[in-house]
Amino acid sequence: MKTLWQNCHAATMAQGVYSIIEDAAIVTQGEHIQWIGPRAELPVGDYPAINDLKGAWVTPGLIDCHTHAVFGGNRSGEFEQRLQGVSYADIAAAGGGIASTVRATRAASEDELFASAAKRLKSLMRDGVTTVEIKSGYGLDLTSERKMLRVIRRLGAELPVSVRSTCLAAHALPPEYKDRADDYIEHICAEMLPALAAEGLMDAVDAFCEYLAFSPEQVERVFLTAQRLGLPVKLHAEQLSSLHGSSLAARYQALSADHLEFMTENDAKAMAESGTVAVLLPGAFYFLRETQLPPMDALRKHGVKIAVASDLNPGTSPALSLRLMLNMACTCLRLTPEEALAGATIHAAQALGMAQTHGSLEAGKVADFVAWHIDRPADLSYWLGGDLEKRVVRHGVEID
Ligand code: DI6
Numbered sequence: 001m002k003t004l005w006q007n008c009h010a011a012t013m014a015q016g017v018y019s020i021i022e023d024a025a026i027v028t029q030g031e032h033i034q035w036i037g038p039r040a041e042l043p044v045g046d047y048p049a050i051n052d053l054k055g056a057w058v059t060p061g062l063i064d065c066h067t068h069a070v071f072g073g074n075r076s077g078e079f080e081q082r083l084q085g086v087s088y089a090d091i092a093a094a095g096g097g098i099a100s101t102v103r104a105t106r107a108a109s110e111d112e113l114f115a116s117a118a119k120r121l122k123s124l125m126r127d128g129v130t131t132v133e134i135k136s137g138y139g140l141d142l143t144s145e146r147k148m149l150r151v152i153r154r155l156g157a158e159l160p161v162s163v164r165s166t167c168l169a170a171h172a173l174p175p176e177y178k179d180r181a182d183d184y185i186e187h188i189c190a191e192m193l194p195a196l197a198a199e200g201l202m203d204a205v206d207a208f209c210e211y212l213a214f215s216p217e218q219v220e221r222v223f224l225t226a227q228r229l230g231l232p233v234k235l236h237a238e239q240l241s242s243l244h245g246s247s248l249a250a251r252y253q254a255l256s257a258d259h260l261e262f263m264t265e266n267d268a269k270a271m272a273e274s275g276t277v278a279v280l281l282p283g284a285f286y287f288l289r290e291t292q293l294p295p296m297d298a299l300r301k302h303g304v305k306i307a308v309a310s311d312l313n314p315g316t317s318p319a320l321s322l323r324l325m326l327n328m329a330c331t332c333l334r335l336t337p338e339e340a341l342a343g344a345t346i347h348a349a350q351a352l353g354m355a356q357t358h359g360s361l362e363a364g365k366v367a368d369f370v371a372w373h374i375d376r377p378a379d380l381s382y383w384l385g386g387d388l389e390k391r392v393v394r395h396g397v398e399i400d
């Protein structure tokens with residue numbers, strides 16, 4: 001069914017850059033955008049359905065390209081400990097941190113994990129999110145990683161949001177493999193990834209490259225396996241220290257390298273050359289009271305595409321609003337509101353390998369967009385949370 005959406009302005013992100021059309025019109029045909037441009041140039045024709053957007057600003061549907069939204073348990077006690085001065089690394093060393101979420105996630109049923117994650121996703125969706133990536137990584141054995149990935153697939157099937165699934169088996173060392181990190185990596189490569197790939201449960205493979213997680217050599221083995229299975233890779237890199245995981249990611253044409261506070265200019269150059277997106281995670285930066293800023297000047301100078309995501313997870317970023325992340329990207333990480341919006345739309349799509357179909361308002365792309373009742377696009381980075389009046393269209397159909 002052909003539908004005309006008019007009486008609006010559009011921040012299109014066409015061709016990957018921030019650009020606006022005042023007094024725009026959008027024509028959707030089924031799930032796709034058929035035409036977008038200034039209303040004065042609207043092709044003459046028959047529009048069986050016409051929607052008056054009442055002066056709204058239309059943006060692409062927001063894309064949260066890095067979350068750990070599926071998990072069991074709750075870590076607010078750990079938050080209280082950290083407020084008393086205990087560090088994230090100390091908590092992890094004492095068996096808390098990721099390990100405590102692994103225990104709770106292993107103990108939870110698929111239905112329980114689905115129900116708690118669905119609530120979190122609905123919160124993100126109330127903020128205009130139409131596409132979200134979710135990682136496994138709190139199971140750390142084949143059965144529990146499979147359980148998480150099945151929940152991730154089910155979220156995409158049952159909620160009106162597009163879900164990308166990423167396997168993060170190399171997130172932390174499970175207790176069964178204490179002091180045997182190489183053996184766990186071997187298990188991931190020989191057993192877990194081949195089995196999960198055969199079941200079609202993942203769209204990408206991620207790892208945590210850090211002194212308290214896995215070394216670049218170990219990550220490389222995971223990347224080689226992913227490559228052999230035909231899956232794109234991503235990497236948590238340079239969050240707490242500089243191991244040049246982002247350069248390693250670039251060598252494997254990773255879709256993205258994420259966090260990046262401790263990356264160097266050479267890492268930025270390597271990422272620019274491979275087209276690897278820099279995913280910045282201001283929620284984790286803020287929640288850990290990090291003071292080391294990602295090297296924004298180097299990223300800009302070398303033309304690395306920058307995305308912004310929530311990192312929604314129970315330990316370092318219990319963030320339920322992507323718009324709040326846009327604000328923090330500006331206030332804490334010094335992005336402009338235009339960069340932040342590109343970071344949650346077109347560059348986020350690229351970080352998921354979806355830029356051909358999502359992330360901008362262009363003819364031929366999927367009709368995922370939000371009509372916001374705001375004065376200017378910068379308002380999306382300005383308000384701290386809250387509920388902005390808006391209409392959300394996904395696959396050409398308005399959802400509530
Ligand atoms: N980096 C993070 O910030 C999260 N995972 C990661 O690799 C933290 C996950 C957690 O603490 O539960």
Ligand code: FE
Binds near residue numbers: 313
């Ligand atoms: Fe993360």
